[in-house]
Amino acid sequence: MARDTTKRREALRETLTELAEAHVRADGLSSLRARTLANEAGCAVGAIYNVFDDMTGLTLAVNGRTFGRLGKHVSDAVAKVANAPPTDRLIAMAIAYLEFASANPNLWRALFDVEMSTDRDVPEWYMQELGRLFAIIAQPLAELHPDPEPGEIDLMTRALFSSVHGIVLLGLENRISAVPRERMEGMIEFLLKRVTAS
Amino acid sequence: MARDTTKRREALRETLTELAEAHVRADGLSSLRARTLANEAGCAVGAIYNVFDDMTGLTLAVNGRTFGRLGKHVSDAVAKVANAPPTDRLIAMAIAYLEFASANPNLWRALFDVEMSTDRDVPEWYMQELGRLFAIIAQPLAELHPDPEPGEIDLMTRALFSSVHGIVLLGLENRISAVPRERMEGMIEFLLKRVTAS
């Protein structure tokens, strides 16, 4: 019995995550409704709470998937130009980040919009994925600076990631100023070329 | 009567904005409650809707004040070093931006967290203030590039603003990685010095 129940729970978890992802992708994080999801999954509202702590837990499950795909997209992009100069690899990664955010704006925004103010801990996979992403960025930077001061690479890594993130964030925020795609790429190239210029 | 009523409305608008600002400053945008505000202002819940379209309208009023103060803070900072080289003026502005966000995190976040998905137009003062801010940034950049290609200054302005914004945003997001203040300043200086280096 125990195994059977566990399987059902796992299956429901999967179903709910899939349905939630579809909603977030289509209409944004704020369109998630417990009752709607329960209807679509063919279960009771309460069943959601047998499988997730609350709606935030469900959102985190969706974000886990998104984060994985984002990481893969960036990794693949840099792998394709593995032999290019460090600056070009950085640009390729940043453009890939832009591509992903641009192709999945709602899922991407959900990564940062999830409410974590309550005492819930940041999931460990969150920090791990972020660490993996930072490691990929750090590599070309390390090649550009073979003899760095302590912490210098880390500072540059965070600065560059944050900068690209900011450009993508405000660029996609069409309410403030819808920036055409090629201009965003222009900003990213401008920034990275300047910063990494010896 | 008409004038008297108008005055009362104006006074209520002022009172509500002030109270809302206090709440946002202390506990963030999501802590705004229509009933709480009405209690504190000594009016009925419905009265709020005589003065604002909805809660988003009230939030926009709060953001209007915040935007004004932010602009003044940045302007003052750059005015103090008006004779310094362009790069130093850019750094002074960015540090001032960081200072403001750091000193008023909840009010600052509210500037970007306000829900505008509904068809409500972006208020014209929003674009105006943003344009003013961009103009301040563009000036040192124009000095650094006396003979720019068309649109180049604008692209640089947006790229730099977005980058600094991203650094401040992720740096203050303590859930992801609480970055100490001096490291954030380090990132900003690193970025701006590199980007503006001839």
Add this chain to the structure above:
DNA sequence: TGCCCCGTCTGAACGTTGTTCAATGCACTA
């Protein structure tokens, strides 16, 4: 086989939201 027991699942109910609108009150005019 039949019965009981215990964990699972259900969905009505709860407490809070923002928002509305019929009813009330009030100030000013004729």
Add this chain to the structure above:
DNA sequence: TAGTGCATTGAACAACGTTCAGACGGGGCA
């Protein structure tokens, strides 16, 4: 003073996440 029209009220509404007492059902024991 009676009448009129708009400002103001706050109970009611719809929708939300979340809970929990009870219905349900399957596995172990007599």
